[in-house]
Amino acid sequence: MITPVDFFYDLVNPDLAFLPKALLVAVMSSVVCGVIGCHVVLRGMAFIGDAVAHAVFPGLAVAFVLQGSLVLGGLVGGVVTAILVALFSQHRRLREDSVIGVFFVAAFALGIVIISAAPGYSGSLQDFLFGSIVGIPDEDLALTAYVGLGLLAALFLFHKELVAVSLDRESARAAGLPVLFLDLLLYVLVTVAIVISVQTIGNVLVLALLITPAAAARLLTDRLVPMMLIAPAIGGGSALVGLYLSWSLDLPVGGTIVLVATVAFLLAWLLAPRHGVVRALVRARPRARPRPRIAAVSGS
Template identity: 55%
Template sequence: MTDLLLDPWHLPFMQRAFAVSAIVGLVCGVVGVFVVLRGMAFIGDAVAHSAFPGVALAYALEGNLLLGGAAAGITTAVLIAFVSQNRRLKEDTVIGVFFAFAFGLGIVLVSTRDSWTTDLSSFLFGQVLAVGPEDVWTVAGLGAVVVSLVLLLRKELVAVTLDRETARAAGLPVFGLDLLLYVVVTTTIVMSLEAVGNILVLALLITPAATARLLTDRLGVMTLLASGIGCAGALGGLYVSYAYDLAAGGSVVVVLTALFALTWCVAPRHGLRARARRRPSRKPAFPADCPHDDVLPESWPRVGGRAVRRD
């Protein structure tokens, strides 16, 4: 067991993979809290897939895939934030429109190429074991900026999340905060693509925060728990991947989902066992005036000689 825990740390590529996974897990946990509280899981999926045409275009032009994905994702996020201000359209409707368009455009762009390469497949499925030293510093820098922004504006983001109209009446720049949150989510997703890939990145953003939501009702505690769960799940998934020679991105998602399932069962207040213990026992369904009042306790009140149920 000790060898299994220590062996990966002697390999330079595993050291880089652990560093990137830990940073990504922590950042996704912090940002995911606001995504879960606002019910924005759909936008996480939409932004992740909206990066696809940017990556496909960069691939066709032989450019940087991550930069192409970031440009497309941020552009889509800005458009969603702008169009969502129209009260005739709900936010999820606007997201659905741009999600479908972006993914369709990506498919069209990919169809212009005769073959796919390892670079494009690694964007879709993740290739955390192939990250270089510069990638670690890039992810660390982006992560520090994202977490700093979220923590600095957490009160304003919470206000908009809980009640947009009240926040607008209080003078908060709701549109600006929406735009900031969309850009932060997009940046977080793009920096996570190498760890788990475009297809699985939503799990890294949502699952740690959802797990923490089952454990606490306090925002600060939930943020700390989500970042810890995201970091632990990412590292645990890499260990599973190393030990059993499995896909790293898929292993990370499976471990995170297992932690969520375990928490859902045993959470002290909101878990399955806790809810079962709190389930009230059913009272005997006697009618208000029971004709068989001789079977009722003598202590029950009686009206006109008949027993009356006492709730």
Template identity: 55%
Template sequence: MTDLLAFITAPWDLPFMQRAFAVAAIVGVVCGVVGVYVVLRGMAFIGDAVAHSAFPGVALAYAFEGNLLLGGAAAGVTTAVLIAFVSQNRRLKEDTVIGVFFAFAFGLGIVLVSTRDSWTTDLSSFLFGQVLAVDSADVWRVAAIGAVLVAVVLVLRKELVAVSLDRETARAAGLPVLRLDLTLYVVVTATIVMSLEAVGNILVLALLITPAATARLLTERLWAMTVLASAFGCVGSLTGLYVSYAHDLAAGGSVVVVLTAFFALTWLLAPRHGLAARLRSRAGARTPAVVVPSA
């Protein structure tokens, strides 16, 4: 018991771990809340597209020795806005438009990177995350941005759900579908860019999607799904950092592995929608009823 308590408290004595835990917890909560609407809309691909569309902005900022996160944010928001506008054409499905811009943005990023002779630690940290290197200013910036994003999503939750479930009905009801699309895309982009320091460009989609997908297996109610997704995101991020600290592993990758383990356990053991519950239900359906003859 003493060893366990020492293991739990040891990282909190280190200032850099305190900052990492704070950022990981905030990012986990925000990604959980925003990810609910991404999962409900079935637009997981947009997270991958935006994460990769930030790549050319970062590469361009790197080439001109600018701020990498600002470059990534500018490129990501630009791509998100273009996707929202082009997706209004009813002859094109949303995932088709996302695929076009996703491929273009990533290809452009590769071209820009190829013009440089070497990669630096800063660019590598964008790709793979560097949560252990955040400073106090990063913590406050992430907290402020996260609070704004969660507030926007919660204020517009009913409209976002309506558009996510049935765009045509929402349009017929007079909802500003294009503006809501733009809002959601920009929120998703800001969430992804905010999360880059925690897990990096390559793994950020898992932080956005996996907690919400795990919560989706446990409940049909929006508020419960939001609470569970944020809890999974927060706890999974903190647990991943503990695993990283204890075994000297990559922090971002450890967070993603832990979140995926939560998802796998839930997929197996969820009371109503888990594999075990479905197998029991099928076994019960195949069992013939026993008729007791009357006396």
């Protein structure tokens, strides 16, 4: 196992130019997923995050066949599917999870059909599903940075409205908020966060990057703003530690990052100052009652 100092030297080694690019993409995508993941956890949308990860696949497949940008292709495919889900979900006879199950699984199936028609698809399919730290082009690195900044800006501008819809949709609708637009916006932002994370962590594991840091942060604080600061910190730290461990121990980068984030979640579950298991056990432990004093009886 290499030391952190050796890992730093590898990062600045010109012959390993892919390594700092992988680290930048991993940290940027983890930070973005950590922030948007707070809204996903607050709203109970974990299933939607998993479905969006399937929805971006046809866009990735088309981009691969056309030799185009995977990030751009995934964005187009995921956004189109998210818009269709948001529109069909407005029908009162259809539950949101039912519409998601129809469109996102169909999108994933379409992606498999498209990419299977391309020569040499099996190796690329593995990269899509499980991530790869090699071969990230410079244009995708820049696109990830610009798209991530745009996503954070959109979250900042519509923060209060998104929170209002997440807490009580009917009250938000009665207050005149554009619920359909805000649903579309949130679906699109979740899609964007997932797309910029796929190349590093893979299509299968990307949901963990979206949910796990935010869930850990939820255990550590009761307020949304601190949660949206803690979650990206956990995500970015998990990306850094996970990439270091995967590089030094020759482990899959996506799986290692997810395992590090899971350890952070378990530590928060155990040791959170207010909601941790250890704290709950301490509270539940019966306190020793003071022994009653027996008055001394003096003989006459």
